[in-house]
Amino acid sequence: MNVRVLLFGPLAEIAGASVSVNAVADTDSLISTLHKSYPVLAESKYVIAVDRHVITSNTLLSENSVVALLPPFSGG
Amino acid sequence: MSEANSYERYSRQIILPGFGKEGQQKLFAAKVFVVGAGGLGCPVLQYLAATGVGSIGIADDDLVALNNLHRQILYSVKDIGLSKAERAADILRQLNAEITITPYNKKITTQNALALFEPFDIIIDGTDNFAARYLINDACVLLKKPLVYGAISQFEGQVAVFKNENERDVSYRDLFPNPPKDGEVANCAEAGVLGVLPGIIGTMMANETIKMITGIGTSLANQLLTYNASTNEVYQFSLPGRTTHSHSPKTKAEFLTTDYEWLCSSAATDEEIDADTFRDLIEKGDVDVIDVREPHELPKANEFSNIKIPLSQLPRNYIEIRSDSVVTFCQTGSRSLQAVKILKGIFGTEKKVYSLRGGILEWQRRVK
Numbered sequence: 001m002n003v004r005v006l007l008f009g010p011l012a013e014i015a016g017a018s019v020s021v022n023a024v025a026d027t028d029s030l031i032s033t034l035h036k037s038y039p040v041l042a043e044s045k046y047v048i049a050v051d052r053h054v055i056t057s058n059t060l061l062s063e064n065s066v067v068a069l070l071p072p073f074s075g076g
Numbered sequence: 077m078s079e080a081n082s083y084e085r086y087s088r089q090i091i092l093p094g095f096g097k098e099g100q101q102k103l104f105a106a107k108v109f110v111v112g113a114g115g116l117g118c119p120v121l122q123y124l125a126a127t128g129v130g131s132i133g134i135a136d137d138d139l140v141a142l143n144n145l146h147r148q149i150l151y152s153v154k155d156i157g158l159s160k161a162e163r164a165a166d167i168l169r170q171l172n173a174e175i176t177i178t179p180y181n182k183k184i185t186t187q188n189a190l191a192l193f194e195p196f197d198i199i200i201d202g203t204d205n206f207a208a209r210y211l212i213n214d215a216c217v218l219l220k221k222p223l224v225y226g227a228i229s230q231f232e233g234q235v236a237v238f239k240n241e242n243e244r245d246v247s248y249r250d251l252f253p254n255p256p257k258d259g260e261v262a263n264c265a266e267a268g269v270l271g272v273l274p275g276i277i278g279t280m281m282a283n284e285t286i287k288m289i290t291g292i293g294t295s296l297a298n299q300l301l302t303y304n305a306s307t308n309e310v311y312q313f314s315l316p317g318r319t320t321h322s323h324s325p326k327t328k329a330e331f332l333t334t335d336y337e338w339l340c341s342s343a344a345t346d347e348e349i350d351a352d353t354f355r356d357l358i359e360k361g362d363v364d365v366i367d368v369r370e371p372h373e374l375p376k377a378n379e380f381s382n383i384k385i386p387l388s389q390l391p392r393n394y395i396e397i398r399s400d401s402v403v404t405f406c407q408t409g410s411r412s413l414q415a416v417k418i419l420k421g422i423f424g425t426e427k428k429v430y431s432l433r434g435g436i437l438e439w440q441r442r443v444k
Contacts, residue, residue, distance in 0.1 A: 052311065073233070076116045
């Protein structure tokens with residue numbers, strides 16, 4: 001299963017604005033795969049959205065799911 | 077100004093479908109408090125004053141600086157060194173003398189926030205740090221006041237509306253439950269910001285405020301909108317339901333004793349040294365100075381010898397650090413505090429590790 005991940009703000013500097021991840025069933029396994037590939041990501045704070053809904057617990061992914069990693073911004 | 081003239085002034089919005097004189101009267105009656113008269117606050121204030129919001133409060137304890145002018149478009153060169161809140165109020169009064177504008181040349185704290193917000197209907201967060209953002213959110217939740225939120229980073233912005241009418245409405249803490257520690261997320265001074273970006277995001281915040289007051293359109297309540305000025309990409313995310321937050325104060329008494337600076341660790345610590353102490357240390361020698369910024373960041377630090385190790389590489393790349401005293405620095409002194417934590421984790425008590433307070437920007441200001 002192929003999942004597209006969009007990274008916002010400073011997270012895009014770590015892994016690029018968009019990455020494709022294969023063979024993950026849910027958001028927990030997606031995040032652990034991403035943290036292995038990009039260890040600095042594990043030290044960042046962000047929330048996860050699946051298909052434009054911010055989630056608060058592990059969520060099953062389907063073919064062509066789009067996951068977004070959204071960090072808080074402080075600037076004003 | 078007579079009532080006829082007054083309606084002439086706003087005639088182009090009054091004739092909009094669904095707006096009418098009723099919409100204009102709602103704007104005249106509205107009381108909006110804007111925290112931060114900076115990049116976001118300037119366009120918010122300009123549009124709220126122009127559209128005829130009857131009462132506007134402005135809180136900011138900062139002074140206008142030259143490097144504000146590329147994005148804080150209310151101010152001119154002659155305003156440098158003057159209070160932003162007071163200058164903004166004067167300039168807006170010239171734009172619209174029919175409305176009441178009240179400047180508060182002070183920082184929002186737990187001690188003054190509830191009293192300052194109480195007389196207003198809507199609070200707007202245009203601040204530039206997490207301690208203020210969590211404080212403002214918690215005050216709005218306690219007072220059940222709607223909060224219009226906007227924030228920016230380099231080329232990207234976020235906008236949201238938190239209605240705070242009842243227990244089911246999501247707040248900023250439902251979106252970002254835990255305050256990031258200072259240095260985890262770079263601010264405008266460190267990461268940079270495109271001048272036009274706060275103009276766009278601040279204008280969106282003004283738009284959401286005007287829609288909320290007049291009841292027109294669809295609100296961004298329970299949504300997070302993101303905008304990328306570099307790619308023109310806009311996304312809208314729906315937010316999860318209300319959750320419980322261990323850190324958020326449940327009563328006004330609890331709010332008054334919450335230390336937001338500490339929660340976001342933006343207060344001074346004994347790991348920090350000031351420019352004078354730093355100068356003494358480098359004059360004595362036997363100190364390794366580490367620039368933890370990314371290689372492209374400006375200004376360059378040429379005034380003293382230093383080793384360049386970006387924060388992200390520090391956990392693996394510390395072999396060049398040999399002296400018993402180490403001073404880390406970055407742009408403003410927040411990432412270097414993170415670096416101190418990392419190096420203390422590596423060296424324990426073997427080395428003395430400090431962060432240069434205020435970073436290279438403060439150092440260069442002092443030296444000049």
